[in-house]
Amino acid sequence: MKIKAALAREKGKVTIEELELGAPRRGEVLVKLVASGICHTDFTTMNLEVPTTLPMVLGHEGVGVVEQVGDGVHALAPGDHVILSFPSCGFCESCQQGRPYACDDSTALFFSGFYADGEKRITDRKGEKVGALFGQGSFADHCIIAERNAVKVDPEVELKSLCSLACGAQTGAGAVLNRMKPMPGDSIVVFGCGAVGISAIMAAKLAGCSTIIGVDIVPSRLALAQECGATDVINGKDFEDISAEVKRITGGKGAHFALEASGVPALVRQMLQSVRKEGLAVLVSFVSGPVEIDTTMLFVGPCISFAGTVEGASNPPIFIPRLVQYFKEGRFPVDKLATYYPFEDIHRAMEDARSGKAIKPILLF
Ligand SMILES: NC(=O)c1ccc[n+]([C@@H]2O[C@H](COP(=O)([O-])OP(=O)(O)OC[C@H]3O[C@@H](n4cnc5c(N)ncnc54)[C@H](O)[C@@H]3O)[C@@H](O)[C@H]2O)c1
Ligand SMILES: [Zn+2]
Ligand SMILES: [Zn+2]
Incomplete structure (x- = not known):
């Protein structure tokens, strides 16, 4: 399918382009994004301060609605509201013990742009493969993510307020x-x-x-x-x-x-x-x-x-719903950190993050 996404092609610069997104594979879901937070780590990646390769669709604080599920997906269905969190392999000792933040493969899964099967899901107009930050790439109207990295949340809570639970607030x-x-x-x-x-x-x-x-x-x-x-x-x-x-x-x-x-x-x-x-x-x-x-x-x-x-030593499927509960009770008011921008204003949002004007800029799709 065609998507509109913000990607870094060269160090320190982001452009919005139309790209082609594949279908979700086994264990993956396609998410229609409602909003995405901008985190300091998007800049760190864009500026090549971590081991990464461009081109890369940035964004790793996405929230949205599941639109399609791949084979073998059990916990999620179309229509579910999800917060997209950080990737992990699910098989190493740390993952098996419920500590995915210390996954053996976390550096590659976070920053390489590849999914766990060693492939990418996005292609540009010229046919070149494009990475997705954190196996997510949430600066886009749609993205593909592994089921284990998407946390289902109460549909009554307004999704756009919850972006930072994906990374910054969780940390x-x-x-x-x-x-x-x-x-x-x-x-x-x-x-x-x-x-x-x-x-x-x-x-x-x-x-x-x-x-x-x-x-x-x-x-x-x-x-x-x-x-x-x-x-x-x-x-x-x-x-x-x-x-x-x-x-x-x-x-x-x-x-x-x-x-x-x-x-x-x-x-x-x-x-x-x-x-x-x-x-x-x-x-x-x-x-x-x-x-x-x-x-x-x-x-x-x-x-x-x-x-x-890393990521607040948290296991997202357990910790994120707790943070949502605290938010609903008024005891974790992350909406106080948010400033909202239309997706097309991403450059202004990034500038406001850099200058300190906005604490948690959130892009709306
Ligand atoms: N470990 C992880 O998993 C993880 C996850 C998310 C973010 N991070 C990192 O955490 C850090 C904080 O992220 P953030 O999104 O809150 O960044 P931020 O830029 O919003 O916050 C940094 C704060 O430090 C303040 N500051 C700058 N210079 C200062 C000084 N000399 N004295 C006192 N305060 C000063 C700034 O005014 C700002 O309020 C970043 O380095 C980010 O990359 C780590
Ligand atoms: Zn692992
Ligand atoms: Zn982050």
């Missing part, structure tokens, strides 16, 4: 709820109040954290962080040593947990210095340069743990 909320697992009363500091960081702040509030500190340099983002659950905010521009301010707020000890979601190299060290003894510091951002740290002073003495996570 921030999951880092807190799945990886940190704070106890009510614990303290947490979040560096970077973008879509990932603010989702982490909402999750920390859900988990009952008593002290939730948001760090950013944009006043409007700090204000939104407070609206979404931050008990304290720190404008990084006002402090030479942010960790000292975190320690002051937490009674001199530091926070039980810290999250780095800004991608700024210097903040990795600040994050590590902000946790208390035996605390846990979690890195989710793709840090834009090398980081120098004194391991003995930072890790051994204070007995702290440092972890990285």
Whole structure:
């Protein structure tokens, strides 16, 4: 079928073209997209900062309605509302144990543009094969995705509000709820109040954290962080040593947990210095340069743990419906992050994401 899609043909540039999409194969579904979020990782891919090849239809935060199913699809049927999440093989040890975020094949399945059978599903006018980011390619009116990566959701919830659950919000909320697992009363500091960081702040509030500190340099983002659950905010521009301010707020000890979601190299060290003894510091951002740290002073003495996570250490079929439930209860208001754009305005939407004007730009089809 003919589709209209936004693809990267050369580094750093996106164009809208008419392309040909094949039929869903065994275990796959064809989805008519309602909306797609734009995530930082679309830029990372477009700018070739990850192992990838162009041309590639970008987009990995799609929501839509199943239009057609391939052979052997059991869990989904035409008409189902779905959130499209990250790909995984389903067969490796991590996948078998319910930890698809740590799939052996995740780097290739996320960024190569190929589906699990080693083939592509999209062709351009000249007959050249085009990849689909995350085995998805949601910057298009239709896409094909493996059944195991599409999560069925309650049709009563407006789909367009839920795009960020596919990646950004799943990453921030999951880092807190799945990886940190704070106890009510614990303290947490979040560096970077973008879509990932603010989702982490909402999750920390859900988990009952008593002290939730948001760090950013944009006043409007700090204000939104407070609206979404931050008990304290720190404008990084006002402090030479942010960790000292975190320690002051937490009674001199530091926070039980810290999250780095800004991608700024210097903040990795600040994050590590902000946790208390035996605390846990979690890195989710793709840090834009090398980081120098004194391991003995930072890790051994204070007995702290440092972890990285992908997609919030989540198993989407279990975690995404929970986030939808929290959203319905008004306890995970991800719609506060959204700014909507018609698909044709993708360049403006991407520019607003880059400039910081929009936290979670969402393209509507
Ligand atoms: N690990 C994963 O699975 C995963 C998934 C999604 C996104 N990510 C990564 O997570 C990171 C955050 O994603 P996002 O979509 O929230 O990005 P974003 O750009 O919306 O958020 C980053 C925030 O950091 C703030 N910031 C920039 N410089 C700062 C400074 N010096 N001090 C304090 N704050 C500063 C910005 O103002 C912004 O609010 C990105 O690096 C993204 O690639 C990782
Ligand atoms: Zn796997
Ligand atoms: Zn993403």
